[in-house]
Amino acid sequence: MLRRKINRRVTKTKTNTVFLHLSPPLHRFFLSCPNFITQSTSALDTAAAATDIATLVLESDPKSLRGSLHGLQLQFTPELVDKVLKRLWFHGPKALQFFKHLEYHPSYAHSASSFDHAIDIAGRMRDYKTVWALVARMRARRIGPSSKTFAIIAERFVAAGKPDRAIKVFLSMREHGCPQDLHSFNTILDILCKSKRVEMAYNNLFKVLRGKFKADVVSYNIIANGWCLIKRTPKALEVLKEMVERGLTPTITTYNILLKGYFRAGQLKEAWEFFLQMKEREVEIDVVTYTTMVHGFGVVGEIKRARKVFNEMVGEGILPSTATYNAMIQVLCKKDSVENAVLMFEEMVKKGYVPNLTTYNVVIRGLFHAGNMDKAMEFIERMKTDGCEPNVQTYNVAIRYFCDAGDVEKGLSMFEKMGQGSLPNLDTYNVLISAMFVRKKSEDLVVAGKLLLEMVDRGFIPRKFTFNRVLNGLLLTGNQAFAKEILRLQSKCGRLPRQFKL
DNA sequence: TTAGGGTTAG
Numbered sequence: 401m402l403r404r405k406i407n408r409r410v411t412k413t414k415t416n417t418v419f420l421h422l423s424p425p426l427h428r429f430f431l432s433c434p435n436f437i438t439q440s441t442s443a444l445d446t447a448a449a450a451t452d453i454a455t456l457v458l459e460s461d462p463k464s465l466r467g468s469l470h471g472l473q474l475q476f477t478p479e480l481v482d483k484v485l486k487r488l489w490f491h492g493p494k495a496l497q498f499f500k501h502l503e504y505h506p507s508y509a510h511s512a513s514s515f516d517h518a519i520d521i522a523g524r525m526r527d528y529k530t531v532w533a534l535v536a537r538m539r540a541r542r543i544g545p546s547s548k549t550f551a552i553i554a555e556r557f558v559a560a561g562k563p564d565r566a567i568k569v570f571l572s573m574r575e576h577g578c579p580q581d582l583h584s585f586n587t588i589l590d591i592l593c594k595s596k597r598v599e600m601a602y603n604n605l606f607k608v609l610r611g612k613f614k615a616d617v618v619s620y621n622i623i624a625n626g627w628c629l630i631k632r633t634p635k636a637l638e639v640l641k642e643m644v645e646r647g648l649t650p651t652i653t654t655y656n657i658l659l660k661g662y663f664r665a666g667q668l669k670e671a672w673e674f675f676l677q678m679k680e681r682e683v684e685i686d687v688v689t690y691t692t693m694v695h696g697f698g699v700v701g702e703i704k705r706a707r708k709v710f711n712e713m714v715g716e717g718i719l720p721s722t723a724t725y726n727a728m729i730q731v732l733c734k735k736d737s738v739e740n741a742v743l744m745f746e747e748m749v750k751k752g753y754v755p756n757l758t759t760y761n762v763v764i765r766g767l768f769h770a771g772n773m774d775k776a777m778e779f780i781e782r783m784k785t786d787g788c789e790p791n792v793q794t795y796n797v798a799i800r801y802f803c804d805a806g807d808v809e810k811g812l813s814m815f816e817k818m819g820q821g822s823l824p825n826l827d828t829y830n831v832l833i834s835a836m837f838v839r840k841k842s843e844d845l846v847v848a849g850k851l852l853l854e855m856v857d858r859g860f861i862p863r864k865f866t867f868n869r870v871l872n873g874l875l876l877t878g879n880q881a882f883a884k885e886i887l888r889l890q891s892k893c894g895r896l897p898r899q900f901k902l
Numbered sequence: 903t904t905a906g907g908g909t910t911a912g
Contacts, residue, residue, distance in 0.1 A: 551903050586904035621905040656906040691907040726908035761909045767912095793909060800911080827910085 449474065450483035457498045466501040471774060476502065478511035485517040490859025492525040503537075512543045516552055523556030531556075539577055547573070547584040554591050563597045566603060585613040586622060593626030601626060617648050621657055628661025633670070636661050656688050663696030671696055687713070691724045698731025706731055722748075726758050733766030742767050742775075755786070761793055768801035772808075776801075792822045799828065803835035808844070811835055829855040833866060842877035849874055849882050856889055863897045 453472075460468050481502065488495035499518040502508060510518075515538045522530040531553060538544035550573050554566040570588040573580050586604075592601035602623055610619065620643040627635040636658055640650060655678055662671035675693060678685055690713040698706040710728055713720060719729075725748045732741035745763050749755065760783040767776035780790055780798065795818050801813040815832055818824055829851055836848035848870050852862055867890045873884040890896050 548903060555903080583904055590904065616904090618905050625905065651905085653906045658906095660906070686907095688907045693907095696907070721907080723908040728908090730908070750903095756908090757907050765910070790910095797910070 421790050441549060446477075446480050446483060450480060450487055453480075453484045453498075454487035455495050457484070458491060462497060465497060468506070469498070469501050469738060470505060476505065476508040478514055481508075481510065481514045482517055484519065485514065489521065491857060492521050492527075495521050495529065496527075509541070509853030510543075512538065512546060512549075515544060516546075516549055519549060520552050520556065523553055524559075526556075526560055534746075535576060535596065545576055545578050547578060547581075547587065550576075550578060550584065550586050551591065554588055558591055558595045558597065559618055562598055563595065566591065567600070570605075580613075582613045582616060582619070585609065585615075586618050589619060589626075590622045593622055593629065596626075596630050598623065617643065617651055617654070620648060621651070621654050624654065625657045625661075628657055628664060631661075631665040633658070633661045633667060652684055652689070655683055656686075656692060659689060660692050660696070663692065663699075668696075668700065668702075685716070685718070685725060687718055687721050690718060691721065694724060695727035695731065698727065700733040703731065703736050722753055722756055725753060726756075726762055729759065729766075730762045733762060733769070737846055738763075738766040738770040738772065742758050747856075755783075755788070756795075757783075757788055757791060760788060761791075761797070764794060765797050768797055773801070773805070791820050792818070792825050792828065795822055796825075796827050796831065799835075800831050803831060803838070806838065808835050808839060812847075824855075824858075826855075826860050829862070830866065833862075833870065835839050837869070837873065842879065845870070845873040845877050846879060846882060849879070849886055852886060853889065856893060861893050862895065867893075 411767050430466075432535065447664050453469075456468060458467065481499075484498060485495050488498060496518060499510070499514065503510060515534055521527075522534060535545050535549065535553075538549065546813055550569055554569045557563065557566040557569060566588065568581070570584070573584065589601050589606060592598065592605070606615065606623055608779050613619075620639055624636040624639040627633070627639065640654060640658065641653075643650065644769040655674075659671060659674055659678075662668075662674055671693075675689070678689070681897070690709060693709045694706045697703075697709065706728065710720065710724070713724075725744065729741045729744050729748075732738075732744055741763060745759065748759075760779060764776050764779050767773075769780060776798070780794065783790060783794075798814045799811045802808070802814060811832065815824065815828065818828070833848050836851070852866070852870050855862060867886065871883055871886050871890070874880075876884065887896075
């Protein structure tokens with residue numbers, strides 16, 4: 401009971417007081433509480449325990465953390481450790497400290513999955529020395545590294561703008577005791593293609609190694625999709641030709657990739673002709689094909705054609721999926737009217753479909769956009785009663801539109817409602833902080849400052865621009881003391897303008 | 903973490 405209370409204090413956010421910490425006595429109680437998690441734990445208990453431990457890690461003195469962790473009367477499990485690492489995602493150094501302390505735990509040994517998480521975190525911090533040290537330790541313990549581990553590392557290199565190093569990682573797998581196969585080959589190709597490095601994937605990897613790994617339909621599809629992602633449909637078509645020449649039969653996925661590629665490149669005519677060709681060649685058109693068509697026509701405002709395709713699929717005996725409805729509803733919102741979108745929503749419900757998070761978010765955004773705030777809020781309530789919890793996007797949309805409409809209070813009250821499954825992200829803070837400037841009130845600027853403190857506390861680094869803006873605002877409204885505090889924070893975050901020195 | 907469809911505005 402008391403644990404729940406503590407939890408709530410720690411995780412709930414209040415705008416005006418901003419981020420509550422455990423008071424020292426409660427903290428001590430928490431540490432000494434012997435049964436706050438028992439041997440047999442439900443998923444809910446694991447989640448709660450993960451939150452508690454993450455808080456403990458964040459608030460403990462680094463020197464005493466190891467002792468605190470080892471002293472806890474609870475059985476660590478791989479699931480629990482993974483959850484804690486996820487909670488500490490934005491606190492890389494702390495997360496790695498936690499991981500390291502547990503490596504020396506008397507009765508717990510890390511799983512491969514936790515190693516992968518830790519490697520992911522170190523990679524995100526671009527701390528490659530730690531990445532490879534962890535890989536070596538995994539190997540020493542004979543629990544990896546696996547192809548998944550290498551996929552994670554490659555992905556991190558690509559995200560850091562080093563695709564060539566990602567390729568090297570793939571090529572070095574065997575040296576680290578991990579066999580390569582067609583699977584891992586396709587994975588690295590996909591990682592490169594999804595980051596729009598298709599040229600490199602094709603020339604430096606695919607062309608060189610497709611013989612060795614016996615490239616299959618999946619490999620070719622990945623490359624074709626890569627070209628489509630950068631709107632180079634002729635190259636994708638070449639790949640299609642090439643695979644046929646090599647005796648591989650394109651699948652429906654191949655065709656759908658090309659079709660989507662045409663729409664993405666704005667080649668409506670080609671898309672339509674390609675669709676007709678698919679029919680002529682008696683390719684087994686599926687629900688993805690139709691969804692692509694509905695969405696493709698809809699986004700360019702061809703609502704009638706989108707509707708026609710939608711109706712046609714039913715005639716062909718192919719049932720729309722929730723994704724198909726989502727596509728239709730989205731384009732109705734954007735290019736037709738939100739009223740018709742709502743009608744479509746009700747129609748799908750009547751037919752027995754269960755709207756998902758995307759469905760709700762699309763309708764809610766449409767309603768806000770049309771200025772129908774009340775109805776949008778009704779839908780937010782409706783999704784909750786439907787057992788579909790609003791996520792960070794739902795809240796961000798609501799906050800953004802309320803603030804844009806000048807109703808800062810409503811925006812703030814939406815922010816306060818955000819909870820466990822929908823914690824604020826960088827976007828949320830940016831929108832809110834900007835909104836604190838519209839009324840030009842001194843109190844608002846203090847709130848902006850507090851939001852800034854809170855976002856840093858949660859591992860988000862504000863832009864220099866945001867810092868300066870808040871700083872100037874506070875100075876102009878006579879909040880000198882608070883401005884000083886913000887300036888110290890700015891320095892800590894390495895976001896200080898050059899002329900400043902503390 | 904081997905491939906294809908549906909969520910953002912500025």
